[in-house]
Amino acid sequence: MRIDELNALDAATARATLAPAADVGWWLDALVAGRPYPDAPALLALAATEAARWTDADVEGALTHHPRIGERPTGDGPEAALSRREQGAIRVGSSDAADLEPAIAAGNAAYEDRFGRVFLIRAAGRSRSEILAELDRRLTNDPDAERVEVHDQLAQIALLRLEGLLEGSTT
Template structure:
């Protein structure tokens, strides 16, 4: 969708369009309320500002429907489609898939949530290295890193939605 078309949508339709970027009520509301945007960069700057105050509750809300890295997102909705597209270039094989599954389980036991990382532009080896490194984080450090990854994912997805 073009930026002009996004700017022209009714608020509810605009919210439905961008909610798959990140399921955060406050973020969606802020991005929709900031319209009209004069450029994609302005929209992304507003989205980044809206994400700046995210806390653990925002992370938990957003991860409620988020698949594990390495799992194929089920369904035909926009969020599942975006997730499959982002993970398509990761290049998992039987060895890295097994390592990812084991790492995901360890991460979930340690932190109580799925491991979140911006997969776009990363290889399986890079993701596994980050997973291993982040397992050494304290819970507070990891919450901060996961929120940063969520922000990156949201901005990439939003760019994809409004630059079409």
């Protein structure tokens, strides 16, 4: 979608179009209200600024749309499609054999036991071994440090999703 196409949508359609990036109601409202955007970077700048204001409740609510890392999302909705694409963008290297999957699954379970939420990481551009190393490292975080990391990861994912939505947009 081009930025001029997003600008031309009615508010409800624009909100629904942007919602798969991060399901945070007031954030989506701010992005829709910020139209018209002169270009995609302007939308991304506002999205990043507003994401910095997300509350813990905003982040927790948005996490309900994210599958466990290493698990394929189910469903046909836009969030599931984006998650499949993101997890499909995990870099595969010689050290990324399928034998890491059990370790990631065990790490997911340990993380959920420790923090009470799904482990969230920007998967795109990372290898399975990098994801496992981050999972192991983040298991040592205290709850406050981990809360900050989850917020940051969700914001990174949201911005990547918006960029994907606007790929090729120069207007």
